[in-house]
Amino acid sequence: MANIEKKNKSITSRDEDFAQWYTDVCKKAELMDYYQTKGFIIYRPYGYAIWENIKNYLDEKFKATGHSNVYMPMVIPTSLFQKEKDHIEGFAPETLVATIGGNQEIQDPLIIRPTSECVFTDHFSHIISSYRDLPVKYNQWCSVVRWEKTTRPFLRGSEFLWQEGHTMHASEVEAREETLKMLEIYDSLGKDLLAIPFIKGRKTEKEKFAGAEETYSIEALMHDGKALQSGTSHYFGQGFAKAFDVKYLDKDGKIKNPYQTSWGASTRLIGAIIMVHGDDNGLVLPPFVAPIQTVIVPIQMAKEGVLAKCREIFTKLKEAGIRVKLDDSDKTPGWKFSEYEMKGVPLRIELGPRDLEKGVLTIVKRNDLSKETISIDNVVEEIKRLLDTVHHEMYQAAFKNLMNNITEVHSYEELKAVVNKGGYAKMMWCGDEECENKIKEDTNATSRCMPFDQTHFDDVCPVCGKKAKYVVYFAKAY
Amino acid sequence: MANIEKKNKSITSRDEDFAQWYTDVCKKAELMDYYQTKGFIIYRPYGYAIWENIKNYLDEKFKATGHSNVYMPMVIPTSLFQKEKDHIEGFAPETLVATIGGNQEIQDPLIIRPTSECVFTDHFSHIISSYRDLPVKYNQWCSVVRWEKTTRPFLRGSEFLWQEGHTMHASEVEAREETLKMLEIYDSLGKDLLAIPFIKGRKTEKEKFAGAEETYSIEALMHDGKALQSGTSHYFGQGFAKAFDVKYLDKDGKIKNPYQTSWGASTRLIGAIIMVHGDDNGLVLPPFVAPIQTVIVPIQMAKEGVLAKCREIFTKLKEAGIRVKLDDSDKTPGWKFSEYEMKGVPLRIELGPRDLEKGVLTIVKRNDLSKETISIDNVVEEIKRLLDTVHHEMYQAAFKNLMNNITEVHSYEELKAVVNKGGYAKMMWCGDEECENKIKEDTNATSRCMPFDQTHFDDVCPVCGKKAKYVVYFAKAY
Numbered sequence: 027m028a029n030i031e032k033k034n035k036s037i038t039s040r041d042e043d044f045a046q047w048y049t050d051v052c053k054k055a056e057l058m059d060y061y062q063t064k065g066f067i068i069y070r071p072y073g074y075a076i077w078e079n080i081k082n083y084l085d086e087k088f089k090a091t092g093h094s095n096v097y098m099p100m101v102i103p104t105s106l107f108q109k110e111k112d113h114i115e116g117f118a119p120e121t122l123v124a125t126i127g128g129n130q131e132i133q134d135p136l137i138i139r140p141t142s143e144c145v146f147t148d149h150f151s152h153i154i155s156s157y158r159d160l161p162v163k164y165n166q167w168c169s170v171v172r173w174e175k176t177t178r179p180f181l182r183g184s185e186f187l188w189q190e191g192h193t194m195h196a197s198e199v200e201a202r203e204e205t206l207k208m209l210e211i212y213d214s215l216g217k218d219l220l221a222i223p224f225i226k227g228r229k230t231e232k233e234k235f236a237g238a239e240e241t242y243s244i245e246a247l248m249h250d251g252k253a254l255q256s257g258t259s260h261y262f263g264q265g266f267a268k269a270f271d272v273k274y275l276d277k278d279g280k281i282k283n284p285y286q287t288s289w290g291a292s293t294r295l296i297g298a299i300i301m302v303h304g305d306d307n308g309l310v311l312p313p314f315v316a317p318i319q320t321v322i323v324p325i326q327m328a329k330e331g332v333l334a335k336c337r338e339i340f341t342k343l344k345e346a347g348i349r350v351k352l353d354d355s356d357k358t359p360g361w362k363f364s365e366y367e368m369k370g371v372p373l374r375i376e377l378g379p380r381d382l383e384k385g386v387l388t389i390v391k392r393n394d395l396s397k398e399t400i401s402i403d404n405v406v407e408e409i410k411r412l413l414d415t416v417h418h419e420m421y422q423a424a425f426k427n428l429m430n431n432i433t434e435v436h437s438y439e440e441l442k443a444v445v446n447k448g449g450y451a452k453m454m455w456c457g458d459e460e461c462e463n464k465i466k467e468d469t470n471a472t473s474r475c476m477p478f479d480q481t482h483f484d485d486v487c488p489v490c491g492k493k494a495k496y497v498v499y500f501a502k503a504y
Numbered sequence: 505m506a507n508i509e510k511k512n513k514s515i516t517s518r519d520e521d522f523a524q525w526y527t528d529v530c531k532k533a534e535l536m537d538y539y540q541t542k543g544f545i546i547y548r549p550y551g552y553a554i555w556e557n558i559k560n561y562l563d564e565k566f567k568a569t570g571h572s573n574v575y576m577p578m579v580i581p582t583s584l585f586q587k588e589k590d591h592i593e594g595f596a597p598e599t600l601v602a603t604i605g606g607n608q609e610i611q612d613p614l615i616i617r618p619t620s621e622c623v624f625t626d627h628f629s630h631i632i633s634s635y636r637d638l639p640v641k642y643n644q645w646c647s648v649v650r651w652e653k654t655t656r657p658f659l660r661g662s663e664f665l666w667q668e669g670h671t672m673h674a675s676e677v678e679a680r681e682e683t684l685k686m687l688e689i690y691d692s693l694g695k696d697l698l699a700i701p702f703i704k705g706r707k708t709e710k711e712k713f714a715g716a717e718e719t720y721s722i723e724a725l726m727h728d729g730k731a732l733q734s735g736t737s738h739y740f741g742q743g744f745a746k747a748f749d750v751k752y753l754d755k756d757g758k759i760k761n762p763y764q765t766s767w768g769a770s771t772r773l774i775g776a777i778i779m780v781h782g783d784d785n786g787l788v789l790p791p792f793v794a795p796i797q798t799v800i801v802p803i804q805m806a807k808e809g810v811l812a813k814c815r816e817i818f819t820k821l822k823e824a825g826i827r828v829k830l831d832d833s834d835k836t837p838g839w840k841f842s843e844y845e846m847k848g849v850p851l852r853i854e855l856g857p858r859d860l861e862k863g864v865l866t867i868v869k870r871n872d873l874s875k876e877t878i879s880i881d882n883v884v885e886e887i888k889r890l891l892d893t894v895h896h897e898m899y900q901a902a903f904k905n906l907m908n909n910i911t912e913v914h915s916y917e918e919l920k921a922v923v924n925k926g927g928y929a930k931m932m933w934c935g936d937e938e939c940e941n942k943i944k945e946d947t948n949a950t951s952r953c954m955p956f957d958q959t960h961f962d963d964v965c966p967v968c969g970k971k972a973k974y975v976v977y978f979a980k981a982y
Contacts (some may be wrong), residue, residue: 046575059622059627059630059631061576061577061579061627062579062581062584063614066577066579067577067579068574068575068576068577068627069574069575070574071572071573071574071642074572074574075572075573077575078573088821094549094552094553095552095553095556096546096547096549096552096553097547097549097552097647097665098546098547099539099541099544099545099546099663100544100578100616100647100649100663101541101544101600101649101663103540103541106540113894119606119608120606121606122579122602122604122605122606122614123602123603123604123605124600124601124602124603124616125601125602125603125604126599126600126601126603126613127599127600127601127651127662128597128598128599128600128651128653129596129597135604136541136600138578138602138616145539146538149537149539149546152537153537164549168647169575169578169646171578171579173605173606175606184605185577185578185579187575226850255635293696295977321938390916431686496778
């Protein structure tokens with residue numbers, strides 16, 4: 027019965043058992059709940075509101091760069107899914123398949139979409155016929171299903187929420203530009219909203235998306251030293267276009283295949299926020315993605331004027347566009363403090379009778395629990411300033427942590443030591459998949475990406491001793 | 505190859521073949537496209553943008569009335585679905601069932617959600633334990649799947665987009681109030697956005713939702729005289745709560761079951777817009793739901809100053825918050841006129857060299873194709889005024905059509921004549937399902953709803969001659 031007691035129990039310490047700490051935070055901050063089918067979760071209001079803020083940010087950016095939203099069927103007939111060979115090979119083992127509709131067996135069983143390249147490309151083959159129809163730049167917000175063996179809230183689930191962009195272009199140059207432009211938008215999401223610095227780069231052949239020519243990703247570093255792929259952008263060339271017979275009549279009178287991209291980001295980002303910023307008191311939310319940016323906790327609420335002043339402040343902040351909550355429930359201030367700390371609310375306002383006399387209030391910053399006393403009259407300006415400050419401090423802390431955990435390695439022993447300890451090993455690599463396989467076998471680390479800055483710092487690959495070709499980051503990853 | 509030619513071909517006349525006219529408009533206004541799996545459609549950018557506007561309106565209303573968005577799993581284990589008997593009976597014949605996951609047979613096959621009462625109620629049983637946890641007021645935006653035999657774009661599909669609200673309350677009174685409050689929000693959507701007047705009322709026992717105690721609906725009248733159920737709100741009492749063991753400790757120390765509601769509106773509303781307002785030139789969109797509210801078509805674009813002035817007007821309108829498009833493509837003005845008429849853009853601005861000299865422009869209203877010449881200087885105010893005017897006129901026209909097609913009937917012959925001709929027959933009914941069945945058999949009409957105003961106008965039911973109890977509307981329906 028007693029929800030209060032459950033909430034007040036402390037969570038596992040972050041450095042003692044990171045995995046347990048993570049699931050504790052997911053549950054106790056009321057971000058999600060489990061469901062009886064493994065890997066499917068319930069996105070509770072507080073968790074879903076974070077996703078809505080991410081969605082609003084990205085949706086605006088997508089529209090500003092000329093993309094239109096569409097909605098495609100969630101089922102893919104097996105025959106349609108099989109048209110691109112690499113793609114089906116990559117996804118077949120983790121598909122959920124519907125075989126019965128209206129109590130009848132379905133002849134061409136329906137795969138519940140794990141991703142929609144096939145559906146989009148098939149549609150493109152119907153709507154593209156002239157160079158005038160290009161580019162086509164679409165995006166879709168939906169959920170996708172991948173039948174995963176090992177699952178974890180937000181990080182790896184059988185169903186997750188995402189957006190998938192799909193575009194077609196007349197020229198290779200334009201399609202390649204699109205691929206990188208969308209990667210930049212994901213990167214800006216980290217800077218502007220999530221307070222997460224990403225490592226950006228190209229995936230190796232081994233790690234690229236099934237059916238893509240090139241895959242680019244943004245990679246975040248979690249508190250435990252593991253990497254988290256947080257968004258991907260793919261350049262497809264003409265592979266799918268040819269497989270699905272998408273062609274158009276160009277200005278020069280010739281029939282051609284267009285060039286394609288796709289790109290996606292998902293509710294995984296919620297996992298990134300938790301694991302980059304969270305601490306032993308629970309969630310710590312960056313201000314611009316936080317569903318509640320400021321909570322007001324009245325002290326000695328029954329004393330004359332306290333609640334009235336809190337309400338006045340609430341209204342002022344709300345009118346200024348700040349997402350504010352006044353907790354005037356009959357719970358104790360102490361309970362409220364720990365509740366909103368657990369939920370990671372960036373700023374807390376405390377106001378009691380003595381503050382009221384002096385015309386001041388206290389603001390507590392969630393990221394470092396530091397306190398400031400400010401004049402009530404300046405509350406709107408001060409809160410705005412502090413939201414910026416908290417965002418900045420959180421980004422800087424994450425950036426510093428990232429920088430401290432990138433190590434250039436020059437020998438295989440060094441590489442093993444770095445990835446086993448946690449963090450990125452930056453290595454010169456021969457480009458051979460065998461070396462990736464060996465590293466994976468020995469350490470469980472994978473190549474995360476090859477950064478855009480390819481300034482060489484070694485001549486040979488430390489794994490095999492052959493000529494080094496690429497700068498690449500290795501790390502253990504979620 | 506030639507998209508242009510296809511678009512220019514005229515559509516079927518509305519009064520000649522309404523069904524063909526409807527699908528012509530759906531396709532030629534580029535609202536949707538077909539897919540290879542029957543009943544699944546592609547929501548193209550123009551169609552999806554209409555849904556986004558509906559969604560934004562409703563989402564704001566839901567949040568303003570204290571509802572939070574969540575996201576629930578799209579799969580429902582068969583065992584979970586079977587917990588409420590009436591519910592499973594109602595939905596079983598039209599379910600899509602996944603039986604294979606990761607190449608393995610699934611023990612408890614997964615139903616792709618046709619609606620989520622079971623999932624929400626199961627979750628509620630985990631999060632509700634005290635009176636302090638009530639009310640719980642959730643909403644979800646998602647797609648649902650119902651394996652339909654006869655399908656039609658937007659009206660009846662195997663997959664459609666919708667929102668489903670699910671709430672739990674401590675008292676019956678509060679739950680009943682919620683049910684009606686949400687019906688009012690759907691009604692306001694008609695008034696404010698869709699320019700569609702609805703008939704509101706309660707469904708009969710025969711027509712109510714599977715598992716509900718009471719279902720309320722809004723019903724719109726299409727141009728062909730058929731009704732379209734456009735939104736429903738259900739009061740569940742404690743039926744699901746008991747079946748799923750949702751209970752809480754009340755203030756008085758007693759364990760109780762809460763009272764439940766659910767309510768939904770879907771992409772069907774796009775079908776309603778098409779069939780209420782469309783004409784022989786294509787779609788006619790109410791201004792506040794239209795993705796493009798005003799299109800600017802330059803005349804003799806090459807002449808000095810024309811395009812520059814059009815761009816200036818475009819910027820002014822855009823800055824004023826109007827959804828405006830400037831079509832400066834090299835197609836002829838005539839082609840553009842018919843294209844944006846087909847797409848139902850509420851207002852068209854024409855501006856050529858002679859207008860420029862005089863400092864005027866022409867505005868054409870899509871709903872009646874009337875023209876006005878106005879001063880360029882007043883363009884923002886005039887466009888705003890005309891958007892209001894068009895909305896008002898469209899609502900009034902639809903309202904007049906509705907009023908003209910409601911007929912009080914006093915005999916069974918009259919009822920048959922009215923529903924066969926098209927429109928609503930308003931009848932006094934005994935309350936017996938047998939009479940509904942007889943009407944259905946003889947005319948294919950169904951009871952749409954029992955209006956809130958139950959002023960009796962006959963003593964006996966014209967079908968069976970027994971004592972009349974309820975005022976009810978009968979009509980053929982989609």
